[in-house]
Amino acid sequence: MKKIKNILLVVTVVSFTLLSFKAPTNSLIFVEAGNLTVVVNANGAPSDINLKKLKGVLKGEQQRWKNGTKIKLALMKTNTNIGSDMTNRIFGMTVKELNKHYLAKVFQGKMSSPDFFTSETELIKYVSEKSGAIGIVSTSKAKGVSTLSVDGKKSL
Amino acid sequence: MKIVTVRNKIIAVAIGIVLIFSPFLFIYFPSQQQELLIDSYNQEVEGIARTVALGVNIALAEQNFTGVETAMQYAKSDSRLSFIALVQIDTVPSDRKNKARLDKTVFSIFPENAVVDLNMESSEKVAVSGSAINSEMLSGEVMVGFSTQTIYDKIAEIKFRSFILSLIVSLFGVIIGVILARNISNPIRILRKAHYKVGQGDLHQEINFKRSDEIGDLAISFNKMVGQLDETEQELLLQKGIVEEKNKGIIDSINYARRIQDAILPSKEKVGSCFAECFVLYKPKDIVSGDFYWVQILEDRTLFGVADCTGHGVPGAFVSLVSSNALNNSVNEFGLVDPAGVLTKTNELVQGKFSHDETDEGMRDGMDVALCSLLVDSTEIEYAGAINPLWIASKHIPLDNESELSPMLGSESGNLFEVKGDKQPIGRYENSHPFTNHKVKLNKGDSIYMFSDGFADQFGGMKGKKLKTKKFKEAILSIWEQPLSEQGEYLDKMITDWMGEHEQLDDICVIGVRI
Numbered sequence: 001m002k003k004i005k006n007i008l009l010v011v012t013v014v015s016f017t018l019l020s021f022k023a024p025t026n027s028l029i030f031v032e033a034g035n036l037t038v039v040v041n042a043n044g045a046p047s048d049i050n051l052k053k054l055k056g057v058l059k060g061e062q063q064r065w066k067n068g069t070k071i072k073l074a075l076m077k078t079n080t081n082i083g084s085d086m087t088n089r090i091f092g093m094t095v096k097e098l099n100k101h102y103l104a105k106v107f108q109g110k111m112s113s114p115d116f117f118t119s120e121t122e123l124i125k126y127v128s129e130k131s132g133a134i135g136i137v138s139t140s141k142a143k144g145v146s147t148l149s150v151d152g153k154k155s156l
Numbered sequence: 157m158k159i160v161t162v163r164n165k166i167i168a169v170a171i172g173i174v175l176i177f178s179p180f181l182f183i184y185f186p187s188q189q190q191e192l193l194i195d196s197y198n199q200e201v202e203g204i205a206r207t208v209a210l211g212v213n214i215a216l217a218e219q220n221f222t223g224v225e226t227a228m229q230y231a232k233s234d235s236r237l238s239f240i241a242l243v244q245i246d247t248v249p250s251d252r253k254n255k256a257r258l259d260k261t262v263f264s265i266f267p268e269n270a271v272v273d274l275n276m277e278s279s280e281k282v283a284v285s286g287s288a289i290n291s292e293m294l295s296g297e298v299m300v301g302f303s304t305q306t307i308y309d310k311i312a313e314i315k316f317r318s319f320i321l322s323l324i325v326s327l328f329g330v331i332i333g334v335i336l337a338r339n340i341s342n343p344i345r346i347l348r349k350a351h352y353k354v355g356q357g358d359l360h361q362e363i364n365f366k367r368s369d370e371i372g373d374l375a376i377s378f379n380k381m382v383g384q385l386d387e388t389e390q391e392l393l394l395q396k397g398i399v400e401e402k403n404k405g406i407i408d409s410i411n412y413a414r415r416i417q418d419a420i421l422p423s424k425e426k427v428g429s430c431f432a433e434c435f436v437l438y439k440p441k442d443i444v445s446g447d448f449y450w451v452q453i454l455e456d457r458t459l460f461g462v463a464d465c466t467g468h469g470v471p472g473a474f475v476s477l478v479s480s481n482a483l484n485n486s487v488n489e490f491g492l493v494d495p496a497g498v499l500t501k502t503n504e505l506v507q508g509k510f511s512h513d514e515t516d517e518g519m520r521d522g523m524d525v526a527l528c529s530l531l532v533d534s535t536e537i538e539y540a541g542a543i544n545p546l547w548i549a550s551k552h553i554p555l556d557n558e559s560e561l562s563p564m565l566g567s568e569s570g571n572l573f574e575v576k577g578d579k580q581p582i583g584r585y586e587n588s589h590p591f592t593n594h595k596v597k598l599n600k601g602d603s604i605y606m607f608s609d610g611f612a613d614q615f616g617g618m619k620g621k622k623l624k625t626k627k628f629k630e631a632i633l634s635i636w637e638q639p640l641s642e643q644g645e646y647l648d649k650m651i652t653d654w655m656g657e658h659e660q661l662d663d664i665c666v667i668g669v670r671i
Contacts (some may be wrong), residue, residue, distance in 0.1 A: 077219050096293045099216055103294070104264040107212075107222045107228060107242055113221035 044069025060111030170333020435644030446472020496593030522583015540579015
């Protein structure tokens with residue numbers, strides 16, 4: 001019985017991974033520095049946040065918004081320019097450090113698994129649909145979705 | 157009470173079988189279960205480690221942490237989880253030249269406060285398993301530790317259940333054994349009891365139980381056997397009745413023959429009147445006897461003797477009738493008075509009577525006899541013997557045909573002498589010759605004895621041997637001075653005691669006369 005459970009678990013893990021994997025639709029997006037915007041789902045997220053708190057949210061140190069809505073992280077993969085830029089500028093980490101950070105947090109159950117995207121459009125769509133979601137996209141793409149001011153600025 | 161019975165043997169076999177299988181149920185089965193449980197548990201733990209490691213590898217490769225989260229949620233939901241650690245293994249330079257060593261550190265662990273020895277292995281308390289992580293970002297393993305408490309609780313439960321099961325099986329086995337033993341032994345006991353009663357002569361036994369096995373067949377055979385035995389017994393009883401009836405007739409005839417034989421024997425009064433003192437010990441083996449004593453009173457003398465005819469019982473009695481008649485005829489018809497003449501004539505008459513019988517039995521028909529003639533108012537006797545001798549007990553030395561006799565046995569009370577008869581019997585005999593007459597001069601108070609061989613040849617004593625002539629002589633010499641009636645009683649008691657439980661071998665006749 002336990003063996004069957006293990007097999008089902010492995011199948012589940014592999015299925016989740018495959019379903020989560022999305023082929024990059026636009027791998028040539030180039031975003032210049034200073035053009036990152038924090039996008040949020042209107043439900044639960046504040047309209048303004050300071051950088052320190054933003055970092056805390058993005059690192060999984062804060063799990064819920066003030067109204068109790070669970071925070072869902074939606075980030076661009078670090079192999080995208082936006083993702084790489086975000087890692088350096090916002091987290092102040094290397095890609096390896098960020099991944100290991102999330103691994104440690106998820107492993108210990110201190111945070112939910114963040115969702116990584118290869119397409120900003122999909123990320124924005126996800127954020128706009130997912131209650132409590134927060135993500136970072138290039139400013140130019142942040143349209144039709146709520147944005148979060150960081151220290152009073154619309155873009156980072 | 158018997159211990160080695162069929163019932164006990166069957167119960168012992170049942171207990172033996174139970175004892176053989178109990179260790180299997182109580183020891184082998186639980187140990188196999190324990191092994192299977194532990195193997196299964198280790199595989200389960202290993203599976204969890206692999207799943208988590210797969211999630212970690214995917215997370216690091218694809219930046220997709222969903223798998224890790226799902227696997228961890230699954231692992232954490234298991235209450236048996238002791239810890240689950242992400243171990244980072246780095247290759248670092250060793251102190252030794254050109255050598256490197258692996259440095260293990262805990263990258264992340266759940267629960268957060270868990271302390272883990274990274275080199276630990278599975279033990280009785282914890283099942284540990286690891287699965288490798290191979291990523292550029294992180295190289296190491298997922299190390300999982302699960303408590304074995306539940307497993308050992310299960311093992312203890314299995315052992316307990318096995319114990320209870322083995323107890324139940326043992327009890328069941330013993331109960332089956334007892335029932336089986338009763339099932340087999342009870343009819344056997346009934347059969348044994350019935351056999352015993354049949355052995356005691358009760359042939360009205362019947363086994364009533366009905367079984368389809370061999371014991372049932374045995375019961376049927378038993379009933380059949382008893383039925384046949386009963387029929388046989390009835391037939392035997394019938395035959396016994398016939399035989400008894402015939403036997404009664406024969407016994408009646410023999411008893412009648414005894415009366416006839418008694419008629420030829422002199423009465424006690426007749427014998428007593430002949431001598432100053434005498435005794436007659438007359439003990440036939442059967443109803444009628446081959447031995448007889450004979451007395452013929454004449455004017456100047458008394459002829460008397462003891463005869464031992466061939467055989468005993470009815471044949472001996474018939475021969476005794478012929479022989480007695482021959483003796484009487486020798487005296488009464490032929491006027492013979494000297495013992496030798498009487499015996500010689502008697503021999504002729506007896507041989508004449510049996511001359512027509514040429515068989516071996518006929519050749520043997522006849523008698524041994526010692527015959528004496530005692531003159532009135534005299535201490536001189538005449539004696540002639542066919543085989544049988546004359547014994548004389550005296551304090552003096554008797555003269556036999558003017559020759560002194562030599563004592564064959566002596567004591568302070570006197571000596572025992574023997575006058576031997578001729579070495580030929582009455583009856584057909586090769587080189588038959590006239591018998592020798594012995595004139596023996598005795599003294600007043602001497603005792604003379606004549607007898608058949610039945611006394612000395614009787615088997616008995618502690619060793620069942622013959623009494624023999626030596627003991628007979630010693631007895632005569634020890635009592636010869638006593639009153640003759642007491643001597644007769646003494647010899648009677650002596651031969652009775654000697655015989656004990658032994659059968660009387662032959663007719664016994666002893667005559668003692670005081671001169």
